[in-house]
Amino acid sequence: MSVAELSDGSKLQYGVVLHEATGACVEYLEGRDAAASARAGSIDGYEVILRASRALRPPAAPNFAALPSHEEAVCSLCSGPLRLALRPAIAYAELPSGRCWDVHYNIAPIEPYGHFLLVPDISLLGSRRAQRLLAPDAVDLWHMNEACSGGKNMCFVFNSPNAGVSQNHIHARV
Numbered sequence: 001m002s003v004a005e006l007s008d009g010s011k012l013q014y015g016v017v018l019h020e021a022t023g024a025c026v027e028y029l030e031g032r033d034a035a036a037s038a039r040a041g042s043i044d045g046y047e048v049i050l051r052a053s054r055a056l057r058p059p060a061a062p063n064f065a066a067l068p069s070h071e072e073a074v075c076s077l078c079s080g081p082l083r084l085a086l087r088p089a090i091a092y093a094e095l096p097s098g099r100c101w102d103v104h105y106n107i108a109p110i111e112p113y114g115h116f117l118l119v120p121d122i123s124l125l126g127s128r129r130a131q132r133l134l135a136p137d138a139v140d141l142w143h144m145n146e147a148c149s150g151g152k153n154m155c156f157v158f159n160s161p162n163a164g165v166s167q168n169h170i171h172a173r174v
Contacts, residue, residue, distance in 0.1 A: 067161045070130035070168045077119065077169040082107060084122045093118070095143050097136060106173065118144065118156070118172040131168050133158050141172055148174075 072078040078085075084104055091103040100121045109115045120127035120137070141156050148154050157173045159165035 067165065067168050070128075072128050075128070075167070075169050077122070077167055077171070078128050084119060090116070093140075093144050093147070095140050097140060097143075099136065099140055101140060101144065103174075116174050118174060120170055127170065129170050131159070131161055131165050131170055133160070133170075137170065137172075144174075 068074070076082055084102065087104055087107075089102040089104055093101040093103065095101070102119050102122055104117045104119065106115050106117050118141070120140075122128065137158075141158065145154060145156050154174065159173075161168055
């Protein structure tokens with residue numbers, strides 16, 4: 001369980017917890033099972049689920065080509081009440097390259113069971129950069145995938161600024 005302090009001084013609890021009755025992992029937000037409190041329905045035959053925690057996601061750019069450049073002072077992963085430096089990492093990946101990646105719970109997960117952000121060590125100035133996959137990043141992601149699953153049953157995702165990313169800060173998702 002993680003706690004973030006918001007700009008108004010209030011605190012927000014979030015994370016993934018085990019459901020007491022079923023033992024399944026469920027999303028947890030503000031003292032309640034967010035997955036259970038999500039609103040669901042259908043539109044034109046498609047199932048639709050509104051997850052409360054998605055409101056914490058940064059607003060989308062008017063179009064993905066208009067995603068702003070990375071500026072540490074306005075990047076919500078680098079600054080502000082939900083910045084990564086204030087969130088406890090749930091794991092660290094130390095790689096053969098000598099680089100380290102932080103693993104954080106995504107506070108606005110798409111999946112009810114949560115998903116995670118992989119970010120190069122946020123304490124290093126060079127890791128606070130735009131969402132651009134460099135060759136060393138690709139090698140690191142490959143090593144993490146091999147270490148976690150032997151290359152099976154796990155999906156590491158990198159979205160570029162013109163392919164659906166909402167944060168212009170180097171990260172991948174798993």
